[in-house]
Amino acid sequence: MLLAAVAPGTDKTQALHDAVSAARHAEELGYHRIWYAEHHDARSFASQAPEILIAVAARSPQHPAHPSRLRSGTAQPLQPLLASPFQLRVMAG
Template sequence: MSSTTAATRFSVLDRSRTRAGRPPGEALRDTVALAREAEALGYHRFWVSEHHGVPGVAGSAPTVLAAAVAAATRTVRVGT
């Protein structure tokens, strides 16, 4: 009988939340930084939540944010 070990793949979901008194661009930069950190820790996937026009969330186009995350990372898979 052979034994196999299945590796658990972990993911991150980020909403790119804005903070009171801070510019929205900071939230976007924080999302990219989080994606880089998740990649460095070996996470498999980084999800950007769908949030079209939701108050308190930076940006209105998750696909654009996902593209920025993908451009800043090399191995983590990016999705919305």
């Protein structure tokens, strides 16, 4: 599970880039799945919207129009923080 942690001396942009790079590296190593954690109100994490990380990590770096073969997901959406139950349903597919 990736937390998109903000390393000392870096920022959230770098943390997001590192999280996507880690997913691509995991795929190169032969992993089939990766999970992103969702954290709110924490300066040390940049993963308030794991569905965005999933969408970016799903693109193949060599062929952006073709999806990655790596399956990704989020551990648990926090329903009280979502705007509506409909939004939760859309995220769940």
